[in-house]
Amino acid sequence: MTGGTFASAAFLLGGIDKLLIALAVIMLTDYLTGILASLGEKTTSSKKAFRGLVKKGAMISLVIVANQLDVISGSDSNFLRNAMIFFLIGTEGISITENMHRLGIPVPSFISDRFEQLKSEKGDSK
Numbered sequence: 578m579t580g581g582t583f584a585s586a587a588f589l590l591g592g593i594d595k596l597l598i599a600l601a602v603i604m605l606t607d608y609l610t611g612i613l614a615s616l617g618e619k620t621t622s623s624k625k626a627f628r629g630l631v632k633k634g635a636m637i638s639l640v641i642v643a644n645q646l647d648v649i650s651g652s653d654s655n656f657l658r659n660a661m662i663f664f665l666i667g668t669e670g671i672s673i674t675e676n677m678h679r680l681g682i683p684v685p686s687f688i689s690d691r692f693e694q695l696k697s698e699k700g701d702s703k
Contacts, residue, residue: 590637591644591658600640600662600669604633607669610676617680636665667696 587593608629615621643661647654670692674684 589641589644591640591647591655596659596662597640600666603666603669603673604636607672607676608633610673610680614676614679636669639665663695667692667694671696 590597611629612621612626615625640658640661643657644655646657650657671689674689674692677684
């Protein structure tokens with residue numbers, strides 16, 4: 578059963594590659610730094626934590642949709658999937674830097690600037 582679930586997830590997400598693994602690691606890091614920041618501010622809430630997990634699930638859904646758009650367009654390049662993942666890495670990275678600031682940890686500008694660049698290059702309309 579576990580193998581079938583993993584294979585189904587890999588199919589829906591367009592395969593497990595370095596880009597998807599990077600997204601997963603960054604999503605986990607964002608979630609954990611968010612929890613740490615809320616603990617430091619004494620504003621921890623199980624509702625907020627659950628809402629964070631729901632948002633992560635919605636992000637994974639966006640990757641699935643982008644991958645399926647690549648499939649129906651006949652594209653073998655995974656362009657839309659990869660663009661979506663880069664966008665999500667950018668937004669998650671910005672959130673991580675915000676969480677670090679909430680924790681009082683300085684983040685070098687070359688890191689936060691790169692996350693901003695990833696987010697804007699891949700489709701943010703801000």
